[in-house]
Amino acid sequence: MIINEGVVMMSVYDLKPGQTALVSGILGDEKLAKRLRALGANEGVKVRVKSFAPLGDPIIINFMGFDLAIRKRDAKNIVVKDII
Amino acid sequence: MVVADSKRMITAALIGNPNVGKTTLFNLLTGLNQHVGNWPGVTVEKKEGFINDNVKIVDLPGIYAMDTYSNEEKISKSFLESGDVDFILNIVDASNLHRNLYLTMQLKEFNIPIILILNMVDVAEKKGIKIDYENLSQLLGVMVVPIVASKGKGVDKIEELLSNGIFSKANHDNDIHYQNVVHFKSEAETYKYIEGILSQCLTYTSENTFTITERLDKILINKFLAYPIFIAIIYLIFQFTFSWVGQPLADLLDSFVNDWFVPHINILLSGANGWFKSLIVDGIIGGVGSVIVFLPVILALFLCISFLEDSGYMARVAFLMDKIIRKMGLSGKAFIPLIIGFGCNVPGVMSTRTLESEKDRKMTALLLPLMSCNARLPIYLVIAGALFKGHEAVVVASLYALGVIVAFFIGILFKNTIFKKDDEPFIIELPEYKLPELKSLALHTWEKGKGFLRKAGTIIFSVSIIVWLLSNFNFSGMTEIDKSFIAGIGRFISPVFIPLGFASWQNSVSLLTGIMAKEVVVGTMGVIYGGNLTKILPTVFTPISAISFLVFVLLYTPCISLIATMKKEYGSKMAMFSVAYQLVLAWLVSFIVYNGGSLILRIF
Numbered sequence: 051m052i053i054n055e056g057v058v059m060m061s062v063y064d065l066k067p068g069q070t071a072l073v074s075g076i077l078g079d080e081k082l083a084k085r086l087r088a089l090g091a092n093e094g095v096k097v098r099v100k101s102f103a104p105l106g107d108p109i110i111i112n113f114m115g116f117d118l119a120i121r122k123r124d125a126k127n128i129v130v131k132d133i134i
Numbered sequence: 135m136v137v138a139d140s141k142r143m144i145t146a147a148l149i150g151n152p153n154v155g156k157t158t159l160f161n162l163l164t165g166l167n168q169h170v171g172n173w174p175g176v177t178v179e180k181k182e183g184f185i186n187d188n189v190k191i192v193d194l195p196g197i198y199a200m201d202t203y204s205n206e207e208k209i210s211k212s213f214l215e216s217g218d219v220d221f222i223l224n225i226v227d228a229s230n231l232h233r234n235l236y237l238t239m240q241l242k243e244f245n246i247p248i249i250l251i252l253n254m255v256d257v258a259e260k261k262g263i264k265i266d267y268e269n270l271s272q273l274l275g276v277m278v279v280p281i282v283a284s285k286g287k288g289v290d291k292i293e294e295l296l297s298n299g300i301f302s303k304a305n306h307d308n309d310i311h312y313q314n315v316v317h318f319k320s321e322a323e324t325y326k327y328i329e330g331i332l333s334q335c336l337t338y339t340s341e342n343t344f345t346i347t348e349r350l351d352k353i354l355i356n357k358f359l360a361y362p363i364f365i366a367i368i369y370l371i372f373q374f375t376f377s378w379v380g381q382p383l384a385d386l387l388d389s390f391v392n393d394w395f396v397p398h399i400n401i402l403l404s405g406a407n408g409w410f411k412s413l414i415v416d417g418i419i420g421g422v423g424s425v426i427v428f429l430p431v432i433l434a435l436f437l438c439i440s441f442l443e444d445s446g447y448m449a450r451v452a453f454l455m456d457k458i459i460r461k462m463g464l465s466g467k468a469f470i471p472l473i474i475g476f477g478c479n480v481p482g483v484m485s486t487r488t489l490e491s492e493k494d495r496k497m498t499a500l501l502l503p504l505m506s507c508n509a510r511l512p513i514y515l516v517i518a519g520a521l522f523k524g525h526e527a528v529v530v531a532s533l534y535a536l537g538v539i540v541a542f543f544i545g546i547l548f549k550n551t552i553f554k555k556d557d558e559p560f561i562i563e564l565p566e567y568k569l570p571e572l573k574s575l576a577l578h579t580w581e582k583g584k585g586f587l588r589k590a591g592t593i594i595f596s597v598s599i600i601v602w603l604l605s606n607f608n609f610s611g612m613t614e615i616d617k618s619f620i621a622g623i624g625r626f627i628s629p630v631f632i633p634l635g636f637a638s639w640q641n642s643v644s645l646l647t648g649i650m651a652k653e654v655v656v657g658t659m660g661v662i663y664g665g666n667l668t669k670i671l672p673t674v675f676t677p678i679s680a681i682s683f684l685v686f687v688l689l690y691t692p693c694i695s696l697i698a699t700m701k702k703e704y705g706s707k708m709a710m711f712s713v714a715y716q717l718v719l720a721w722l723v724s725f726i727v728y729n730g731g732s733l734i735l736r737i738f
Contacts, residue, residue, distance in 0.1 A: 085199070090321075115233070119564055
């Protein structure tokens with residue numbers, strides 16, 4: 051869970067493998083945020099957590115039809131809503 | 135009729151996302167007519183190829199967007215802005231147009247005509263995606279060519295378009311390729327626009343189901359199987375390179391050089407002066423020959439690496455190793471070059487090219503020489519065999535482990551000092567698995583071999599002559615090695631090794647010649663100590679000074695082939711830094727080992 055200005059939000063980090071949710075925004079490092087947005091992780095896009103690495107980190111997420119490996123630390127910055 | 139304008143070389147920029155078949159298309163279009171170099175100032179590969187004599191294709195690095203921060207993106211941007219580009223070949227994955235067209239939208243803003251190449255239309259079809267090319271071309275305002283690069287389908291169409299020279303600057307005006315340039319305020323807006331276009335061009339006939347990639351991933355990155363499989367693959371690569379193919383070929387080449395070529399040269403030169411014969415045979419053939427025999431090993435290793443790279447497995451390795459190697463500030467992908475380094479550091483440094491960020495490339499290249507390569511093994515075996523009979527395995531294994539441990543700490547040190555800036559976030563696409571193209575593999579492998587021969591060859595040639603001169607001459611002419619310049623140099627530097635416990639001109643000279651190739655250390659010792667090393671070495675070394683010497687051999691300056699490779703890939707500054715830091719490092723660690731060891735021995 052992330053607490054941003056007093057509001058509790060959920061991130062990709064909080065999803066279990068197999069769960070899908072909708073992206074509501076990206077926080078943190080602007081470089082990474084820009085890259086993720088350029089790859090299509092924009093508001094309303096479906097993002098699914100596929101699996102964790104054998105050592106627990108990084109994780110594989112899927113959005114816009116392709117798989118992306120991302121570190122958990124960075125996954126916390128992808129804010130999501132509405133688990134499907 | 136020959137029009138003056140058509141004589142002009144036309145320049146096309148080939149650009150696209152990673153893993154969309156860009157390299158395959160580039161190879162198909164240009165074949166062996168390629169030139170590989172570096173973009174000025176950065177360690178990013180610059181590939182140029184030619185079609186006939188009038189079209190030049192520049193293969194830009196694979197990128198997802200233009201507006202972020204990497205060197206690859208900056209290079210692409212400034213090249214497109216340079217005014218040298220007549221048109222853009224934008225290759226996209228037809229089965230994932232949404233994401234691929236993001237880059238296309240940015241490319242349109244450069245006001246350069248674009249040919250949009252839809253690759254893998256067969257895969258798209260299999261996934262149940264039907265594309266209306268005509269409509270797509272109209273809506274995007276670009277020319278659209280569907281192809282299947284892996285099967286060579288549709289490539290002739292591109293060649294035809296290029297050779298007709300329809301894009302020479304003169305007839306840019308009033309064609310459709312400038313139209314529909316839209317400026318977007320945000321990424322989300324761009325994607326909305328792309329979605330709008332694609333909804334008019336794509337129809338889905340069936341829903342995408344469980345793919346081969348997902349099935350393979352279930353095994354290859356499985357919680358329990360992933361690491362055993364990875365180790366097995368690395369083991370296979372080493373077997374292939376060092377037991378089955380590479381090394382046997384290298385041995386064959388070696389015996390060809392030494393048992394056939396050298397005797398023939400000897401006969402040929404039988405009438406010549408002694409010194410001239412020695413220069414040719416011992417100096418040049420001995421020096422260059424000892425490096426040339428690396429070639430089969432390098433080719434074999436690169437064939438395997440290219441296979442892993444092209445198949446999509448390499449991205450999974452990065453994913454699997456990231457957590458371990460992150461502590462040194464490297465991304466998971468850096469693991470492969472380091473592993474290769476255990477075989478031979480030279481292809482290890484060459485393969486750092488495949489890493490995404492410049493920081494990763496440089497840092498991995500600097501840590502690589504600490505991985506104990508095969509050439510150092512004979513030294514360990516001879517000295518351990520002479521002084522630690524029955525315990526050779528422990529000694530050798532400890533040295534390998536020490537190299538890894540030292541690399542780990544140096545990695546942490548570098549991370550916090552010289553490579554402190556621009557810590558790039560780790561995100562890596564896991565592409566779909568595919569069977570690599572034979573032609574692409576062959577070209578890739580040959581490219582590496584050619585570069586090694588040309589660049590390393592010239593440097594080694596001159597160094598071989600220098601070393602030969604130094605070890606065969608002094609001021610009064612030709613002489614024995616113990617009276618030569620190199621012995622003098624050995625005597626001059628040997629005081630440096632007094633605190634390390636192995637100061638003698640013989641040891642110093644052995645280490646010096648070891649810069650040619652590490653295994654030469656043993657050969658030189660054989661020559662200078664003259665006789666059975668197993669008997670002589672225990673009189674020269676104490677157990678603790680022998681360990682100190684071995685540690686020094688493990689860590690000190692890389693061999694000339696590696697220095698040459700380092701210079702070729704990263705420039706002289708990096709090569710010099712590598713030599714300097716390793717000399718200091720080797721001295722310090724040997725000092726600690728020797729003095730610490732002596733102290734412990736005195737106490738007990």
